[in-house]
Amino acid sequence: MKSDHNIKWYRNLYWGEKAGQQKRAVLDGFLDGAAHPRLYLIALPSNGKNLLDIFPQPVLLQEHYRKSELYAVGVSVGKTEAMRLAGQIVMDAYRTTGTTDIQTFLGDDYSDAPDELQDSWREW
Incomplete structure (x- = not known):
């Protein structure tokens, strides 16, 4: 089942250690419409304070x-x-740019589907 979320995925998505070991299952967990309490999404801030x-x-x-x-x-x-x-994302931004401006650090390279799912996404 395709998710009806309006999520744009960073093309160089950061992966936690456990998540990186099971990429497909983790991404499916965000897209299948069911609750998966152990999964977390890290996103650009919804306000200017975070x-x-x-x-x-x-x-x-x-x-x-x-x-x-x-x-x-x-x-x-x-x-x-x-x-x-x-924390790793913030530190990467700081080391690279000297600031904690995550949005500037990451740029605007986003897509409608994670790169790891591009082939199967087309099938949906």
């Missing part, structure tokens, strides 16, 4: 988030992995 937003996947099933446009930059399995991954 560096990043971290969403447990079940929260994304709420109507508000289904209608919101999200820019996914990382995925993880577990809350601790999500926090570490968000």
Whole structure:
């Protein structure tokens, strides 16, 4: 089942260690419409005060988030992995640019489907 979320996926998606070991299953968990409490999405902030937003996947099933446009930059399995991954993204931005401006650091290279699913996405 194709997700009805309006998620744009960063082409160089950051992966938590556990998530990276099971990429296909993790991405399917974000797209299948079922709740997967251990999955987390790291996205560009929805307001100007945050560096990043971290969403447990079940929260994304709420109507508000289904209608919101999200820019996914990382995925993880577990809350601790999500926090570490968000920290890594912030540190990468700081080391590269000297600032914590994540959006400028990452640029605008997003697509409608994660690169890892491009072939199977076309089948849907």
